[in-house]
Amino acid sequence: MTAVVAPGALPLIGHLVPLVHNRLEFLRELPAYGDLVRVRVGPWQALVVTSAELTHQVLQDDRTFDKGGYLYDRIRETGGNGLVSCAHRDHRRQRRLVQPSFHRDRLPGYLQVMSKQIDEVLGHWRDGRAVDVHADMQTVTARTMLPSGLPSSVMAQMIEDMNVVLAGVVWRSILPRRLDKVPLPANRRYHRAQERLRRIVTEVIADYRSSDTDHADLLSGLLAFCDPHDGAPGLSDAEIHDQVLTFLLAGTETTANVVSWALHLVARNPDIERRLRAEAAGVAGTTLDDLSRLTLARNVILETVRLFPPVPLLTRITTKDTRLGGHFLPDGTTVVYSPYVVQHQGAHFADPEDFRPDRWDGDGEPLRPPRGALFAFGGGARRCVGDTFGLAEAMVMLSTITHRWSMRSLPGSRVRPAQSLVLGPRTLRMRPQAATPGACS
Template sequence: MIREPAPPPAATIATAPGALPLLGHLVALVRDKFDFLRTLSAHGDLVWVHIGPWRALVVTGAELSHEVLRDDRLFDKGGYLFDRIRETGGNGLVSCAHADHRRQRRLVRPSFHRDRLPGYVRVMSGQIDAVLGRWRDGEVVDVLADMKTITARTMLPGGLPADVIGRMSEDMNVVLAGVAWRSILPKGLDRVPTPANRRYRRAQDRLRALVTEVIADHRASDTDHDDLLSGLLASCGPRDGAPGLSDAEVHDQVLTFLLAGTETTANVVCWALHLVSRHPEVERRLRAEASGVLDGGDVTPDDLARLAVARNVVLETLRLYPPIFLLTRLTTRDTHLGGHALPAGTTVAYSPYAVQRRAEHFPDPDDFVPDRWDGGQEPPRGAFLAFGGGARRCVGDTFGLAEATLMLATITLRWSMRPTSDDEVRPATSLVLSPRALRLRPLAVPSGTPETLHTTGASA
């Protein structure tokens, strides 16, 4: 057997400046994690970062990010972040190791087959109508809470009471914030009975109990409601002579998609509405497009394909505010990356947020420019990571993009969203990139009036 020669030795990998004794770069991450992540590229495509007792090699460039994502056997799901994600989500598709991934993905994939999309779109449209029907002209709305209601009811049976949805959303906030903190703090601290730790465990317990209940109710009814839960449960049984997922695995899948699917799509739509509310010309184009597509009755997947402006806005929002801004992998054997030798067990991190705001990949990277997605031109490989990549690319990317596009187009058709202040909207502390306290004022758009109602906007 001929062994490939090792790459020529490269210069020593730099360590990010500003590390403090014991704490490392923890203070910089807590103070402004996005500024910290974006400055790392100035020190190379690979940079060591210390977070308390932990150390991770952060990939800052597109090409090396692609290399990491391309080989999920060598760069397996793992590291401090996924250790914490598994505490709640168990061994679901998002967090499972390579050894389990192929089987799980094969069983889960049919729930996202294009044949199910028309039913999903009908459910999406109904839930969007229900939420928007409660809005009143000029009354300030908690946009994130309402978007989560839509995405949760698309995922779960529509009969869940509003108070259950609300409690579930609060518990997800607690868990996702807890995962973010626990991934950067020493593990021993999670056993201290602090109020935060107790809230975290109670929220975990309630989410698990809710998932157990909705699965049992669905199986008892034996009805396909066209929601994602129905699709998941239908696809997880035996297939082609191979066994299906166990009850525990089904529970982990539903909880995983509940956390990943409802939160990420809701947050993307919120950021999109925030950006559009400050760019009136984009709002005018969105409304003109939607008035020609969505005013004809029931919405179909073919209609969604005609919402090009809305899709471009969603993609640009995903570029600026990717739902998960930092992820980790773990090397399973000795290897090389960027000409550097890495031993087995090295934690490698990549940041969609940092890579997608590099000027060499996207000119004027901090500007909101939906038209950069026109013409079907693909960004350089590894430069757009909002859906991941390689064999671990998000299995629900088409579903999520369809839902976000439909939500944005429908809202903009019926309402002109006004910011309530000129203050900058800051991200919340969480595993997902959520806008903190986003409040917008919807102004009703008269039927058949594609023009926007407001004429001024602030820069993003």
């Protein structure tokens, strides 16, 4: 069986126009053409998996559908051989070493760090004065991973560099490689951002190692478990460097974007806002017990990652001839799996375009994102290692903000998705108004 080519391809450039101009609409239409749809841009071609069943098959067999393809080839330019981008042959060893830093026992320590950073950023908000919500959420999530002593200017530069790199990954995976070496301003910006990130990560690692104390944050955990210790082999210096950079890229933008979208959605749903505020009363969000009481905040975050999965599409490469849903896929085929495509289908979620947090009521453990047709955190052996960390952080951020502030959209503002690897709002400025308990202005 041959996969159908998605409509709208133009000679030479293929589907470049819809992918650049209206990527999400284009993706939403693909299931109408089959469970495996061919998309092409210039000389590259990929098969997009549109059904939940085939997506599970791809994710469960990470040896045959290995990390690779247009997107991962570009992610590796920055993330190197870190946990997100490493191939199957290196994955299990890396995951074994990294996993303990996400152990449930460490979460209360991380919650303290998160709370402190949220307080710090919210401390600058003033009643009625518009804020750049997206930038502030990025500051919180970056600060929960980086040393508290890092100067604000360095932190701001890092965040900007991460944005440049994440947007660059998407462009570079679509455009021909021969453009890489052309001294275009975009290429120069991308390389400068990469270099700065590498340099700062080297300094941060050196700083942590020299201080020899557990700061109770994620980087301390990562270094403690991944450095060779007590005669046990760990990761090499180069691997640790890739790992830290990977964590920053994978863990900062994702969570920040989820909370930004959540605040935007909640502002348009006063009843949810009122209920969130009532739930947050008396819950500090610094213990596991606190988290288990934030069920609505959890449901809002799950519904947000369903509607706006931070990573809307990801690639794999087949490592041998194989079959998928009755189709023959030769060795070296690029396959795209898309949380966005599956999560917007009525077959899996009733009224898929509606924001309905209560659909998640009673679904799964409080701190474990459910599986089923929710692929926002991936699946199989390559499932997000930071899923609980990210979910907890997003819940606490949302709950703390709605407890203290009523977030109002600015009149006339239009919130549109950005063109980056991570699906965030292009800009999101909102006006915080001091909240009255139980009320919603």
